[in-house]
């Protein structure tokens with residue numbers, strides 16, 4: 001049981017699979033009396049995860065599953081502005097995890113809709129939700145944690161991934177600027193940049209083609225979502241004046 005995380009309210013985006021889902025479980029296992037707001041578009045999956053966490057924690061972890069498309073600016077504003085119930089508004093930790101790569105991602109070939117979805121989800125969605133949650137943080141004494149899930153792709157761009165890499169580089173710049181902007185407050189901004197993690201990420205990338213997705217992990221030993229979840233919970237659980245600003249984590253074989 002982590003005394004520092006005990007009783008806190010944590011909001012996780014993209015909690016219906018992969019890293020977000022694993023992070024929800026990890027928070028509950030580390031501090032069972034934590035409150036979790038789990039958001040994504042697949043509400044049925046979120047409800048199942050909520051029931052699993054509530055069962056595993058024997059009802060100690062309270063979970064609020066919320067359908068939220070972070071790429072929809074209006075939805076994000078309404079969610080924080082009015083629909084988030086009063087007893088859930090004392091958010092302590094925001095984990096900006098929702099994100100995706102879509103398509104081949106070569107500049108000359110990529111479809112407009114895929115460019116749009118990556119930028120609106122990975123960049124604008126993260127910025128919009130952060131802006132809204134900052135209002136809640138400031139209303140409660142300018143205190144709270146923002147943990148952004150970036151990517152190694154934001155540091156080391158690769159050919160054939162221009163849009164995704166650019167989107168994650170934007171997350172990195174945003175995190176760094178915001179951390180500096182908030183230096184006089186008790187709001188911590190932290191970024192975790194994973195390398196290869198085996199999740200639904202590649203299935204989404206290849207429009208649901210499981211064969212192509214599986215091929216990505218052939219002959220490699222990727223991280224698990226739990227590897228990243230442990231780091232998220234670790235950084236959130238540090239003493240208030242400790243900022244684990246920037247973490248790069250990747251499989252040991254990954255160049």
Ligand code: NDP
Nearest residue numbers: 014016017018019040041042069070098099197199200201
């Ligand atoms: P998954 O595909 O397993 O999870 C992505 C999550 O994001 C899902 O829960 C999905 O939920 C959610 N999501 C996607 N679009 C939206 C949206 N518009 N609104 C709300 N939620 C959305 O992949 P990962 O767990 O791997 O990805 C999590 C993060 O980790 C991403 O930001 C990704 O870029 C990053 N990352 C992943 C790496 C990897 O190798 N897997 C490497 C480096 C970084 P739903 O579909 O229900 O909305």
